[in-house]
Amino acid sequence: MDNDQQSKESTDRSDLVSEDGKNSKSVVCQRCGSKVLCPGMAVLVEKELFLPSMRKKSGPSTTEGSVDGDTLTTHWFVQDMFDFDNVGFTKDVGKIKYLICADCEIGPIGWHCLDDLTSYYVAVERVNHA
Amino acid sequence: MDPRYDIPTRRAAGVGGGSANSSPALGSQSRRRKMPPRPADFKLQIIIIGSRGVGKTSIMERFTDDTFCEACKSTVGVDFKIKTVELRGKKIRLQIWDTAGQERFNSITSAYYRSAKGIVLVYDITKQETFDDLPKWMKMIDKYASEEAELLLVGNKLDCETDRIISRQQGERFSSRISGMRFCEASAKDNFNVDEIFLKLVDDILSKMPLEVPNKELSNSVLSLQPEPEVPPELPPPRMRCC
Numbered sequence: 009m010d011n012d013q014q015s016k017e018s019t020d021r022s023d024l025v026s027e028d029g030k031n032s033k034s035v036v037c038q039r040c041g042s043k044v045l046c047p048g049m050a051v052l053v054e055k056e057l058f059l060p061s062m063r064k065k066s067g068p069s070t071t072e073g074s075v076d077g078d079t080l081t082t083h084w085f086v087q088d089m090f091d092f093d094n095v096g097f098t099k100d101v102g103k104i105k106y107l108i109c110a111d112c113e114i115g116p117i118g119w120h121c122l123d124d125l126t127s128y129y130v131a132v133e134r135v136n137h138a
Numbered sequence: 139m140d141p142r143y144d145i146p147t148r149r150a151a152g153v154g155g156g157s158a159n160s161s162p163a164l165g166s167q168s169r170r171r172k173m174p175p176r177p178a179d180f181k182l183q184i185i186i187i188g189s190r191g192v193g194k195t196s197i198m199e200r201f202t203d204d205t206f207c208e209a210c211k212s213t214v215g216v217d218f219k220i221k222t223v224e225l226r227g228k229k230i231r232l233q234i235w236d237t238a239g240q241e242r243f244n245s246i247t248s249a250y251y252r253s254a255k256g257i258v259l260v261y262d263i264t265k266q267e268t269f270d271d272l273p274k275w276m277k278m279i280d281k282y283a284s285e286e287a288e289l290l291l292v293g294n295k296l297d298c299e300t301d302r303i304i305s306r307q308q309g310e311r312f313s314s315r316i317s318g319m320r321f322c323e324a325s326a327k328d329n330f331n332v333d334e335i336f337l338k339l340v341d342d343i344l345s346k347m348p349l350e351v352p353n354k355e356l357s358n359s360v361l362s363l364q365p366e367p368e369v370p371p372e373l374p375p376p377r378m379r380c381c
Contacts, residue, residue, distance in 0.1 A: 043222075046176075090181050090231050093222040098214040110219045 188260030
C-alpha cells in the first residue's frame, strides 16, 4: 500500500462514516469499480488483520513460505455474507477465506475466518468509496 | 461447496414444507439488523456442475466482468461468489458455487445439490465424453437436488466452433427430454451468453416463487412491506431455448 493513499485514507475516513457508524458511501473495487457493499451496510471496526499483497511479485522474489502482505487495521465489517452486493471468497487458506472482487477477482480485499461465520471484514485501504 | 455456507432455512419459506435439510449453523434470522438500505429480496444458491475441463470456472468468473486477476486466484482459487442482480424489480443475491476440482460424480456432497435453487450443467461442445457424461450428472441431480431446482444445460466453448463435435440439436434433444430443463450454448471465453445464463436461470427461479409475502426474515425490510409488483407472465414455455 503506498503512503499517499494511506495518509489520504486516514484523513478522509470520517467522511466515509455516517452518524450511525455505517459506511456512508458505496464500497467498490479499486480496479474495476464493482460494488462490494451498498451504503449503510457495514460498520467501521478496528482489528489487526494480515492480508497478502494485492500485487503479485514479478519474478522469483519472495522466499518460499513467506507471504508478502500488509497488516491492516481498519475494516468494514458485516455479519452476513449476504450483506455484500458482490464479493468472491477464496478457497480455505488454513481457517481463512480471503475476500476478493467478485468481478475482476483482484484481492485479497478482505478477510473471513471459518471460526466465526458472522464476521466478514473488508479492508478500508483496499477498496474505494464512491 | 461447504455446508457451512448453506443458506439457512429461509429457502423453505419459498416452497413451503419441511426444511430439515439446511444448515443449523447460522441462525441468521436473529442476526439481520434493521437498517435503511434495501436488503435483498431473495437469496438463491446456484451451482455449476459438469465434467472436468468444460469451463465451469470460466462461467462463474465471466458472469459480469472480464478481467482476470493474478495474485489471489492463481494461488488459492475462488470458492464461491456472492452476486447481486436486479430482475422484475427484485434485488436478488446469488451465491454461486463452482464445483471445479470435484468432478468425480460422487465427490460432490449432496449438500451441494440439496440447497441449490438453480443448477447449471455444463458440457464442452468439442468433447464427446463431456456430453456422454450428462446422464450421470442427471442421476446425481435426480438423487440429491430439490425437485424445484431450475436446470439449465449449457454447451460451452462456442468459440471453438470449428472443433465442434456435439451439434446444437443434440444438446436441445437432451434437454427437451428433461422436464423444465433449458438449453443454451455459450462461450465463456468471449463472454457470449454467459450473463444471460444466470439471468435466465434466476428469472425461471423467480417465476416459481410465491408472489405473496417473502419469508419472515425479510419482512422487516422497507421494501417487502410494499405490495409486490405484478410479475408479467413473459416466460416462454420451459422447453424453449434461451438463446
